[in-house]
Amino acid sequence: MQLGHDAEAADALCQTMESNPGYLRGKAMLAAAEALAGNSERARLYLEEYRAVEPDMTVRRFAEQRSSIPPQAVSPTYRRRASASSTACATPGCRKSEREPP
Secondary structure, three states: OOOOOHHHHHHHHHHHHHHOOOOHHHHHHHHHHHHHOOOHHHHHHHHHHHHHHOOOOOHHHHHHOOOOOOHHHOOHHHHHHHHOOOOOOOOHHHHHHHHOOO
Protein backbone atom coordinates (compact mmCIF):
# COMPACT_ATOMS: atom_id res chain seq x y z
CA MET A 1 0.00 0.00 0.00
CA GLN A 2 2.77 2.44 0.87
CA LEU A 3 4.32 1.55 -2.46
CA GLY A 4 1.12 2.45 -4.32
CA HIS A 5 -0.18 -1.11 -4.92
CA ASP A 6 -3.47 -0.93 -3.03
CA ALA A 7 -5.29 -3.98 -4.44
CA GLU A 8 -2.22 -6.18 -3.99
CA ALA A 9 -1.81 -4.87 -0.45
CA ALA A 10 -5.44 -5.72 0.33
CA ASP A 11 -4.94 -9.27 -0.95
CA ALA A 12 -1.73 -9.74 1.07
CA LEU A 13 -3.31 -8.27 4.20
CA CYS A 14 -6.34 -10.57 3.83
CA GLN A 15 -3.98 -13.54 3.82
CA THR A 16 -2.12 -12.11 6.81
CA MET A 17 -5.34 -11.65 8.76
CA GLU A 18 -6.51 -15.19 7.92
CA SER A 19 -3.36 -16.64 9.44
CA ASN A 20 -3.16 -14.13 12.32
CA PRO A 21 -6.64 -12.73 13.08
CA GLY A 22 -5.43 -11.12 16.29
CA TYR A 23 -3.01 -8.77 14.49
CA LEU A 24 -4.84 -5.54 15.24
CA ARG A 25 -2.59 -3.20 13.26
CA GLY A 26 -3.14 -5.44 10.25
CA LYS A 27 -6.89 -4.90 10.58
CA ALA A 28 -6.39 -1.11 10.32
CA MET A 29 -4.05 -1.50 7.36
CA LEU A 30 -6.51 -3.85 5.66
CA ALA A 31 -9.28 -1.25 6.08
CA ALA A 32 -7.02 1.35 4.49
CA ALA A 33 -5.97 -0.90 1.61
CA GLU A 34 -9.56 -1.87 0.85
CA ALA A 35 -10.66 1.77 0.82
CA LEU A 36 -7.77 2.84 -1.40
CA ALA A 37 -8.55 -0.06 -3.74
CA GLY A 38 -12.15 1.17 -4.00
CA ASN A 39 -13.80 -1.40 -1.73
CA SER A 40 -15.52 1.02 0.64
CA GLU A 41 -17.97 -1.45 2.16
CA ARG A 42 -15.24 -3.93 3.11
CA ALA A 43 -13.08 -1.06 4.36
CA ARG A 44 -15.85 0.10 6.69
CA LEU A 45 -16.29 -3.41 8.05
CA TYR A 46 -12.58 -3.77 8.89
CA LEU A 47 -12.43 -0.24 10.28
CA GLU A 48 -15.37 -0.95 12.60
CA GLU A 49 -13.64 -4.12 13.84
CA TYR A 50 -10.44 -2.18 14.47
CA ARG A 51 -12.17 0.71 16.22
CA ALA A 52 -14.07 -1.69 18.50
CA VAL A 53 -10.70 -2.56 20.06
CA GLU A 54 -8.84 0.77 19.58
CA PRO A 55 -11.54 3.48 19.77
CA ASP A 56 -9.10 6.21 20.81
CA MET A 57 -6.45 5.66 18.11
CA THR A 58 -5.40 8.81 16.28
CA VAL A 59 -3.69 9.29 12.93
CA ARG A 60 -0.68 10.84 14.64
CA ARG A 61 -0.21 7.97 17.10
CA PHE A 62 -0.70 5.33 14.40
CA ALA A 63 1.74 7.08 12.07
CA GLU A 64 4.36 7.43 14.79
CA GLN A 65 4.45 3.68 15.21
CA ARG A 66 7.35 2.25 13.26
CA SER A 67 6.82 1.09 9.68
CA SER A 68 8.91 -1.59 8.00
CA ILE A 69 8.98 0.46 4.77
CA PRO A 70 11.84 3.00 4.53
CA PRO A 71 10.41 6.55 4.15
CA GLN A 72 12.19 7.13 0.82
CA ALA A 73 10.44 4.05 -0.67
CA VAL A 74 6.94 5.21 0.23
CA SER A 75 4.77 6.35 -2.67
CA PRO A 76 4.50 10.17 -2.84
CA THR A 77 0.72 9.75 -3.25
CA TYR A 78 0.54 7.82 0.01
CA ARG A 79 2.70 10.41 1.81
CA ARG A 80 0.41 13.23 0.61
CA ARG A 81 -2.69 11.35 1.70
CA ALA A 82 -1.18 10.48 5.06
CA SER A 83 -0.25 14.05 5.87
CA ALA A 84 -3.49 15.61 4.57
CA SER A 85 -5.65 14.80 7.56
CA SER A 86 -5.52 14.10 11.28
CA THR A 87 -8.92 12.56 11.96
CA ALA A 88 -9.47 9.79 14.46
CA CYS A 89 -8.89 7.16 11.80
CA ALA A 90 -5.37 5.91 11.50
CA THR A 91 -4.61 5.66 7.77
CA PRO A 92 -5.51 7.43 4.53
CA GLY A 93 -7.67 4.55 3.38
CA CYS A 94 -9.58 4.50 6.66
CA ARG A 95 -10.28 8.20 6.33
CA LYS A 96 -11.53 7.57 2.79
CA SER A 97 -13.85 4.83 4.04
CA GLU A 98 -15.27 7.20 6.66
CA ARG A 99 -16.03 9.93 4.08
CA GLU A 100 -17.81 7.83 1.50
CA PRO A 101 -21.50 7.11 2.03
CA PRO A 102 -22.49 3.45 2.48
